[in-house]
Amino acid sequence: MEIEFDRQFVLYFVLIPIFLLAIKKFLKKEYFPYFKTSHIFFKKYGFKYWNPEVIGKTLFASSFLVLLIALSGPFENATVKKSLDGEGISIVLSIDVSASMLARDFKPDRLRATKMVATDFVSNRPDDYIGVVLYAGESFTKIPLTVDKQALIKAIDEIDYGLVDDGTAIGMGLATAVNRIKDSHTKSKVIILMSDGENNIGEIDPLTAAELAKKYGIRVYTIGVGTKGYALTPIAYDFKGNLVFENRPVSIDENLLKNIAKMTGGNYYRATDTDALKQIYEEIDKLERSKISEITYNNKKEYFKYFLFPGLLLILSDTLLRLFVFKSFVE
Template sequence: MFENITFANPDFFWLFLLLPFAIAWQFFKQKEETASVRISSLKGFNYPSFLPKLKPLLFIFRLLAISAIIVAMARPQTEDISTRTKTTKGIDIVMAIDVSSSMLARDLKPNRLVALKEVAADFIRQRPNDRIGLVAYAGESYTKTPITTDKSIVLNSLKDITYGQLEDGTAIGMGLATSVNRLKESKAKSKIIILLTDGVNNMGFIEPQTAADLAVEFGIKTYTIALGTNGNALTPISYNADGSFRYGMRQVEIDEELLQEIAKVTGGTYFRATDNESLEEIYEEINKLEKTEIEEFKYYRYEEKFRPWVYIAGILLLLEWFLRNTVFRSFV
């Protein structure tokens, strides 16, 4: 009966402490009002002997009525809460992902590209109020997904990113420039690029510094991530006869100085990821740094539930009055 019920005036429940005193008062009063008469025979008295034993029911009805009134005074009610959120400061994000052959290196498990996609997917799910787009680049670049609020589209597009869709190489400048192009018309309060690579700029006709200057011009902050272990990594070095990759140990070459410069001039931060755990921590850190301002409105609707208790009290008092003046009239 009281499931999901709250009380607007719970202080009235203190009145229940008076009920034991009322019971004690009724007990002593009943003893005082009970008189004994000694007679030689009960012949001639015709009354049902069980009625006097039921006389305490009158007091019980009154006690229950008082209890119901106390509950009604406490105002039981149900509470329905509805919320509405409003994004007061949205963020547009483009994730620029390196898909060159070196991203198949196995220093991250199972390889760099798969590890990145898993972490990036978690990041996307944690940004429900932002628009997110994807840019893939290797020897050239293209927009995989324009910025959108539909996370299912972004996640499916991220899942479809694989090696071999572009000419091999690492065109960092092209990847950054394409990302800037996706964001330059954005009206969002905050625009950011997350640029990830595991190599050095060796392809493309746009220099990374030029792309960084474009990002500054359009007010776009860039977070750069260098991916790969320090030292050697098991990396594709040639093809087998069946077309599969042949792996061998190769020195990890990452232009950290370039990535640091891009992050610095655009107001972002440079990160270094050497394993799955550090990559995950980097995306968590970016998630904390770029907070979307959300305004939440709560609407409360209360439904009063005291009326049934008033009806119960009324019925009990009416029943007590009726019995007192009819069935128990000769004994009260």
């Protein structure tokens, strides 16, 4: 905190009594009146070591100094930033929940890694409207656009394999996301589409859904999820109902995902492990930031009243003590 003064020259008035005292001492004479107080009150009540004259002069000097500070106009300038437009971005996460998302090339698996990264992403965007769409053999909205981050995190935590029939309907997942976001009131609309396979089912072609996104000015960021080569992938259930895993080649239709991103003005990313997926979400987080207008101005906080009232109180105390306690008189 840095205190400044509107009338700094007033502070130099403190030199006046010092100058007068210096002249008085030099001439050894009394050229101006001062208050002189008897010791009757103090002797009566046992305050023999107190000098009422010193107390009176101390009160007077203190009030003079405090009032000078008040008259000098002390203030503090604080820089304040105020948002003029707090509009956020509308974002829909379209997440593949097919059986292959349980593959263990990510730790602990693709689906749980996605949930962890998506939760962090949502938590770091307090001003944005975010929704979640899930797809496999068909698609549905897990949670519509909302700013309720606790509800979003709960919805993401509930995501699991088997919520819809198996398959990879990329077109359906994208079309449902477009339908959820197209009427949003925000200027910026974004879909993050994740897939770990190839479109093999669904009534809507992925490129048709991409054209729809383009029509509504929606950017689509696509993420291919899966290592390059082979991954432990669930292929069936055993007689106990447990998933059986087998090393299978990872097959992602990267050309399709690249075309979707290119058509809509987004980007395509390939996530080969959990760390890479996290970095991709962090990059998208930086690219898609709320454009919030701000103005900066100085907020002037004045402190004169904090000195004026104590100064007046000191003068009143000095006057009352001299008139009624010290039995002061002027010589």
